[in-house]
Amino acid sequence: MRCLFVSVILALFVSVILAVASLSLVADEPKGLYEIELKTIEGKAAKLKDYEGDVLLIVNVASECGLTPQYSKLQEVFAKYQEKGFKVLGFPCNDFGKQEPGTNKEIKQFCTTRYQVTFPMFEKLHVKGDNQHPLYKALTGETSPFPGNVIWNFGKFLVNRDGKIIHRFKPKIAPDHATVTEAIEKALE
Secondary structure (H helix, E strand, O other): OHHHHHHHHHHHHHHHHHHHHHHHHHHHOOOOHHHOEEEEOOOOEEEHHHHOOOEEEEEEEOOOOOOOOHHHHHHHHHHHHHHHOEEEEEEEOOOOOOOOOOOHHHHHHHHHHHHOOOOOEEOOOOOOOOOOOHHHHHHHOOOOOOOOOOOOOOOEEEEOOOOOEEEEEOOOOOOOOHHHHHHHHHHHO
């Protein structure tokens, strides 16, 4: 009888430990794209939830890349569709060829002066590697519909109004390319 009592207590103890461990693991993981914490390029706290209900084009950007002129096309696409609930979100990244060496202040100055960027920009982050930001873990991880590392600057992810990743575009595909604009228009319907 005593042995049975000890076994039951031990089983309950193990169950409680496993339940607590699984809760702490779940608490560390965002409950979706909207819950991922970000910082604006000015350093203010933000979440993708701030854009819930909008169609989003999430882009890792760089100021010293051969694809940097895409800033102009990103701004044009943003201006064309923003009244319909569309946002371009720019995430500076220095992971590829050290092509985004500036500070957040320098990046903002560059984008607004050189390309007249008015779409939301965020603090510089890592899109790959050991310090990969949770946003890019969600966009490129095993549970993403488009898994796999970002391969270069100006990779693009299209997210629908429900926060679901619906398309991924390679860096060299310009933001105003028909495949991108058609996907945006369909998502805005």
